[in-house]
Amino acid sequence: MTYTGLDLLNNPFLNKGTAFTKEERKANKIEGLLPPFVQTLDQQVAQAYEQYGKKPTPLAKRMYLMDLFNENRTLFYKLFSEHVYDFMPVVYDPTIADTIENYSHFFLDPQNAAFLSIDDQEDMEASLKNAAGDRDIKLIVVTDGEGILGIGDWGLQGVDISVGKLMVYTAAAGVDPKSVLPVVLDAGTNNKELLNDDLYLGNHHERVTGDNYYAFVDKFVALAEDLFPDMYLHFEDFGRDNAANILNKYKDQILTFNDDIQGTGIITLAGILGALNISKEKFTDQVYMSFGAGTAGAGIAKRIFDAMVEEGLSEEEARKHFYLVDKQGLLFDDTEGLTPEQKPFTRSRSEFANADELTSLEAAVKAVHPTILVGTSTQPGTFTESIIKEMAANTARPIIFPLSNPTKLAEAKAEDLLKWTDGKALVATGIPVDPVEYNGVTYNIGQANNALVYPGLGLGAMAVNAKLLSDGMINKAAHSLGGIVDPEEAGAAVLPPVSKLDEFSMTVAMGVAQQAIDEKLTDAKDAKKAIDDIKWEPKY
Numbered sequence: 001m002t003y004t005g006l007d008l009l010n011n012p013f014l015n016k017g018t019a020f021t022k023e024e025r026k027a028n029k030i031e032g033l034l035p036p037f038v039q040t041l042d043q044q045v046a047q048a049y050e051q052y053g054k055k056p057t058p059l060a061k062r063m064y065l066m067d068l069f070n071e072n073r074t075l076f077y078k079l080f081s082e083h084v085y086d087f088m089p090v091v092y093d094p095t096i097a098d099t100i101e102n103y104s105h106f107f108l109d110p111q112n113a114a115f116l117s118i119d120d121q122e123d124m125e126a127s128l129k130n131a132a133g134d135r136d137i138k139l140i141v142v143t144d145g146e147g148i149l150g151i152g153d154w155g156l157q158g159v160d161i162s163v164g165k166l167m168v169y170t171a172a173a174g175v176d177p178k179s180v181l182p183v184v185l186d187a188g189t190n191n192k193e194l195l196n197d198d199l200y201l202g203n204h205h206e207r208v209t210g211d212n213y214y215a216f217v218d219k220f221v222a223l224a225e226d227l228f229p230d231m232y233l234h235f236e237d238f239g240r241d242n243a244a245n246i247l248n249k250y251k252d253q254i255l256t257f258n259d260d261i262q263g264t265g266i267i268t269l270a271g272i273l274g275a276l277n278i279s280k281e282k283f284t285d286q287v288y289m290s291f292g293a294g295t296a297g298a299g300i301a302k303r304i305f306d307a308m309v310e311e312g313l314s315e316e317e318a319r320k321h322f323y324l325v326d327k328q329g330l331l332f333d334d335t336e337g338l339t340p341e342q343k344p345f346t347r348s349r350s351e352f353a354n355a356d357e358l359t360s361l362e363a364a365v366k367a368v369h370p371t372i373l374v375g376t377s378t379q380p381g382t383f384t385e386s387i388i389k390e391m392a393a394n395t396a397r398p399i400i401f402p403l404s405n406p407t408k409l410a411e412a413k414a415e416d417l418l419k420w421t422d423g424k425a426l427v428a429t430g431i432p433v434d435p436v437e438y439n440g441v442t443y444n445i446g447q448a449n450n451a452l453v454y455p456g457l458g459l460g461a462m463a464v465n466a467k468l469l470s471d472g473m474i475n476k477a478a479h480s481l482g483g484i485v486d487p488e489e490a491g492a493a494v495l496p497p498v499s500k501l502d503e504f505s506m507t508v509a510m511g512v513a514q515q516a517i518d519e520k521l522t523d524a525k526d527a528k529k530a531i532d533d534i535k536w537e538p539k540y
């Protein structure tokens, strides 16, 4: 289809704004619809960056960038690619949390998303077709908004996480923005604030659950597969009761990925391997404690467990290294309300003289002496000074990752963790953190956020159009992030810096694509060529 006139200027995938040449303006019936001076992309970028710099807050900056995104994707991504480090916390986490909480009130533009309602399922096929238009969709990020970051149920407003995750795919890994589709499944919301808000743009009823909910998800997956057969389907921020069920249902049938379970597992494993490169300790000697054992917490534990088994431990031996702490305290095999994902990692009460007292993180840390403590609890400030000092008293280089997002929910601040452990802690955080000065050393803080890995993983899998996302491909991604940071340098980070996100996304993509070829999950033969062929760059 050829777009001309205002249809062209209003199409963000094709619009070049003031960069349309005189010839293009004539040929496309837009002469006189733009100021006469023809700009280069670089001039447009300079102008946009100047305006960006004048916005007073991260939220104002994000809203300005979203305007740009709505107008002209090429310009948006050119600017983003030149300022990845600065823009990540503005475009993505943590600022995205503010726009999700206020989505209905801020609403201006649907951003080419598909809004699928459980109440209008007969429209689903048309909705997906309408949203795709004449674009060839290769990547969908879908959410139902029930477990947005750690801020809970935001119903339809969660669509912003689908849009935001996709932005990072393009900025980090060069996924063609024309080939992506953000989707929200609106099954209702249990957020009272939204249900009582006349301006809320989603379904004003409680969440539909059980068979009707799963039938809705099934219908979406089947239609999306049918309409877009080469698609990579990324699930994001589903609730704890559904996320793993959905992944388990589809992962052996289609090319699909759950970011909170698998992406977080990969980046946390990579961070632990990075930390052990610094401390020179052995992976299979570690004692792992998870605080918060929901979608992410249990997903991470499973990945670390699988890696220990790959290192040669039997499953039984490996299991002995894991301790999960959730609302109930340390999880035992007879604890009430265990999820299926928690069950493999529960302990027996007979292992402890004081098992009934292990109902808090502090008691569990005292009893177990973990060497690794990962927070995915959504409970801010819960890694207290006394807990961290207790941990540090029993291990030389405690590995401590407070991963709950956004910033206001983090279990601890990196600078406190370093101070409380006299610089010994090996820290990574979920959100970006500036380097910490302590006792004359500059500590770089790794960001253990799945955004460091899902773009490369997805690009690699999409480039070769893999049949499935295998454990081997996932494992390869986790092992692709080493070798970038010099572990001998004082204050070295446990993960590579976000400023090199585009570079190491390619390493991840190459590893993943090659693994798919080796496992015969694709007809492609040449990983590099497949990636070069699919990779998009922002230029006119």
Ligand SMILES: NC(=O)c1ccc[n+]([C@@H]2O[C@H](COP(=O)([O-])OP(=O)(O)OC[C@H]3O[C@@H](n4cnc5c(N)ncnc54)[C@H](O)[C@@H]3O)[C@@H](O)[C@H]2O)c1
Residues within 6 Å of the ligand: 147, 148, 149, 150, 151, 239, 240, 259, 260, 264, 267, 291, 292, 293, 294, 295, 296, 297, 325, 326, 327, 328, 375, 376, 377, 378, 379, 403, 404, 405, 406, 409, 429, 430, 431, 448, 449, 450, 451
């Ligand atoms: N850094 C990353 O890449 C990354 C990735 C995914 C999730 N996360 C963060 O992890 C957090 C959890 O996300 P999720 O998707 O697993 O959510 P979830 O709701 O599935 O899990 C949260 C878990 O924490 C538990 N919990 C709540 N209060 C607790 C308490 N007082 N003590 C102990 N446990 C408690 C809940 O029972 C639940 O099991 C969020 O803040 C999210 O932003 C970070």
Ligand SMILES: O=C(O)C[C@H](O)C(=O)O
Residues within 6 Å of the ligand: 093, 148, 149, 150, 237, 259, 260, 404, 405, 449, 450, 451
């Ligand atoms: O969105 C993020 O920043 C990471 C993660 O997927 C989360 O849910 O917190």
Ligand SMILES: [Mn+2]
Residues within 6 Å of the ligand: 149, 236, 237, 259, 260
């Ligand atoms: Mn998430």
